[in-house]
Amino acid sequence: MDTIDLNQPELYINRELSLLEFNQRVLEQAKDESIPLLERLRYLCISSTNLDEFFEIRVAGLKQKEEFGSFKSEPDNLSPQDQLREIQKRTKPLIEEQYRLLNEELFPLLEKEDIRFIRRADWSEAQAKWLHNFFEESLLPVLSPLGLDPAHPFPHLLNKSLNFIISLKGRDAFGRTGAYAVVQAPRALPRLIQLPPEDEGNGEHDYVFLSSVIHAYVDALFPGMKVTGCYQFRITRNSDLYVDDEEIDDLMRAVEGELASRRNGAVVRIEIDHKCPEDLQRFLLETFQLTEGDAYLANGPVNLNRLMSVCDLADRPHLTFKPFTPNLPGKLNSNPDLFKLLGKQDVLLHHPYESFLPIVDFLKQAALDPEVLAIKQTLYRTGPKSAVVDALVAAARAGKEVTVVIELRARFDEAENIALANRLQAAGAHVVYGVVGYKTHAKMVLVIRREGKKLRRYVHLGTGNYHPRTARLYTDYGLMTSNKDVGEDVQQIFGQLTSLGRVIKLNKLLSSPFTLHDAMIEKIEREIEHAKSGKDAHIIIKTNSLTEPQSIRALYRASMAGVKVDLIVRGVCRLRPGIEGVSENIRVRSIIGRFLEHTRVFYFHNGDEPEVFCASADWMDRNFFRRVETCFPVIAKDLRARVIHELGYYLNDSAQAWLLNSDGSYQRAVPEGDDEPFSAQRTLLAELGDS
Structure with missing residues (x-):
């Protein structure tokens, strides 16, 4: 046993390649014919979103290491350069499979269910007329064509925004000869346009992609010139926030400042219409200082996740998973006194099979109970409209001592968490941001209640976030208890987060x-x-x-x-x-x-x-x-x-x-x-x- 070197690189799978394998398994769900059709489409969208984040964070990090000359390898002994090459090698076939699945399987099956995504070549005369009017009335006024010349440099493009590279011939009103132009689609525009079902010839769920409409009528943006090509593309930027822990005076201000940097991060990937000519592809790659390996060709919309909006059609229940109502265990029915119940026994809930409501009720009862003196809670991801936060606000306004530890750096939820912090502070709650240099990822609630001449601690501990939506989508355990040792441990951890205390010895918990x-x-x-x-x-x-x-x-x-x-x-x-x-x-x-x-x-x-x-x-x-x-x-x-x-x-x-x-x-x-x-x-x- 001692003769085997457990540090051998061959014993370890590369993290990034393992993450790609996970996304492949998600894509396999979209190919599974036993799964309802709109759920298959949802899995395809999720695989696309997963890849976006993979490039924004994981690939971006590897490119930074490569740029800074870091050759420090992981336990598997793959350098950043090796990993980037292998990622490109494995990701391109995965993306090709996404579009093959969409075009050859899902779209035809959806059409049989009267859910149609109509290509430009298949527009009827009436549809083309309606879409032309839509373009002139709803799109043309907000589109800004940008010709590229010495006075008009390539514009700054937002992360994951929809854009078009245009090739032109002829001279404009000022006599300028144009070669290329860029059109950006504002974020406010819908990426899927539903054709009016009341019009003759349209189905109830007939859709056209925004990119198709812009392609069809883009020449209106360049009067007097000839559009010789129009191709959609999308860039992905480094979206990881960097906050220098040693230079922070105010963590909220630091995070707010860094949020803007997501718009300006280095470009790490470009997705381009697969019909785009090679010379235009090269022009885009040179513009963003990318290599050929950083280009991914799209045989369809460059952001597949935009199809998610049709996955919850209310009138197609046979195409989605059968709905369910999370169960409320018998002992929690009829609005029991949770403090009385927890005084007798622990309660374990397995979400989403069992309801998240008891945790909300726990906080609501604590907010209303005159014997409750204090509530402490951690928040990592909670959502903009949260009954949990409502209960904390109510408790603070009722004069309870409410302390909330909010993790401002929960990736992609930073802005929402800043808004939550401001709302809680306005209600009179004490809000802290954990410990600089350490994300607060713990999920815990502590309620301190006066019972006779003693104080008793009631606790909720969980494996997942206090988020109403994910409580219906993620499997998580939540434990509610009044165990004395557990309560003391949780109080000590909160003390560690809010004060400047030393390392503590816990009774039951590990931290x-x-x-x-x-x-x-x-x-x-x-x-x-x-x-x-x-x-x-x-x-x-x-x-x-x-x-x-x-x-x-x-x-x-x-x-x-x-x-x-x-x-x-x-x-x-x-x-x-x-x-x-x-x-x-x-x-x-x-x-x-x-x-x-x-x-x-x-x-x-x-x-x-x-x-x-x-x-x-x-x-x-x-x-x-x-x-x-x-x-x-x-x-x-x-x-x-x-x-x-x-x-x-x-x-x-x-x-x-x-x-x-x-x-x-x-x-x-x-x-x-x-x-x-x-x-x-x-x-x-x-x-x-x-x-």
């Missing part, structure tokens, strides 16, 4: 960046010792990502000692299973289904005295060392047994599971023999939900 990582390694080592002594040893880790090298090496050591290791990793996984002599006892699976798997659950067999933890943290460097995270034990035996039972569903999934091979590729799980496919999500929905 990052202090104890979580070491505790996980210790628990893995404990399973190794059990295996060496001949006892059963088993580890189950369910997480979104597994990338941190020390924990991967610990899991390799566990496998080498004979510990059974089951990993349920939705997205990025750098561990290679099935390597002889190293990871033969490790199985890795990813579940991709109707809901986004988001629960983080850690199980250790512990010599027949199992421990189960839920956490806000993934097994990544950032979560272990650069974020404030909470990891909480499921103490009640019945709730612990329930979580273990539900983990078993995921380990037995043969309908929506993908199995990781040692080469980094994934294959679909299949039922054994003549068994029916088993789906963890569908089973949980049937058992816990109210469908």
Whole structure:
């Protein structure tokens, strides 16, 4: 065992390539004929959005490293240059498959359902007339054609905006000879235009792309000149915020200042109409200082995510997933006194199968209860219209001591969080922004209530955000408890976030960046010792990502000692299973289904005295060392047994599971023999939900 070097690059899958593999699995959902048609279209849109963020953050970061001459390699030993080449090699076929699927499968199937995306060549005379009027009345006044010459340099283009490169012949009114021009489509314009269903010949759901209308009538923007070509394109900019932790005086002002920089980040990708001639492609690449490898050709709209607007058509229920109502467990029905209930027992909720409303009710009751003295809460992603924030505002206005830790740097939610902070402060709440240099990613609420002559703490801890929309789309666990030790721990963590206190010793909880990582390694080592002594040893880790090298090496050591290791990793996984002599006892699976798997659950067999933890943290460097995270034990035996039972569903999934091979590729799980496919999500929905 000691003779094997666990630092060998061959033992690690590259993070970025693993993330691309995840997006490939999402795209496979769009190809799955057993999934309702509009849901397949939704998966296609999600795969497009995922790629956007991948380029904005991951590829942008690699390009920065390349620019600064960084050759520091990851554990897999791929340099930034190697990774960028491999990303281009793998991404281009993926994008080609997206457009093939859209044009050859989804569009024809949608047309059979009378949902049509009508190409210019197929417009009827009446449709062309209506669209021409629409162009002149609604588009022409807001479009600004920009000729390119020494007095008109190439304009600054917004990140992911729709633009057109135009080639021209002839002279304009000033006698200038034009070659190229650019037309930008303002963000306010709809990318999909619905033809009026009341007009003869139009269906109820007939659409035309904005790009098609601009293509058709773009010559009106250049009177007296001849348009010889019009091709859509879109650029992607580096969108990661940089805030210098050592130079911050006011974090909110610093983040507000950096938000504007997203408009000006370096261009890292360009998507171009696949019909665009090579000379125009070269011109665009030279303009943005990109290489040929940075260009991705689009056989359709350059932003597939704009199709998302048709995925929720109310009159096409057979084309979407059957709606369901999250269940409210019996003990939480009839608006119970939650403080009385939690005084007797813990409550564990599994969203979205079980309702998020009890957490909102918990806060509402706390806001109205005259015995509640203080409420403390962390907010990472919450949404602009949130019942959670409404309850906090009501509590502050009612004179409660309300303290909210808002993470201003929650990626792509920064502006919303700044608005939330201002609203809470206006209501009289104390708002802090965590700890400079560490994102506050913990999900926790603390309510302090006077009961007789004593104070009692009531707590909610979760694996996911306090966000009403994602509570319907993401799987998450939430625990409500009045356990004394847990309450004291949560209060200490809040004190750490709001004051300048020292490192604290916790009773039950584990936290990052202090104890979580070491505790996980210790628990893995404990399973190794059990295996060496001949006892059963088993580890189950369910997480979104597994990338941190020390924990991967610990899991390799566990496998080498004979510990059974089951990993349920939705997205990025750098561990290679099935390597002889190293990871033969490790199985890795990813579940991709109707809901986004988001629960983080850690199980250790512990010599027949199992421990189960839920956490806000993934097994990544950032979560272990650069974020404030909470990891909480499921103490009640019945709730612990329930979580273990539900983990078993995921380990037995043969309908929506993908199995990781040692080469980094994934294959679909299949039922054994003549068994029916088993789906963890569908089973949980049937058992816990109210469908």
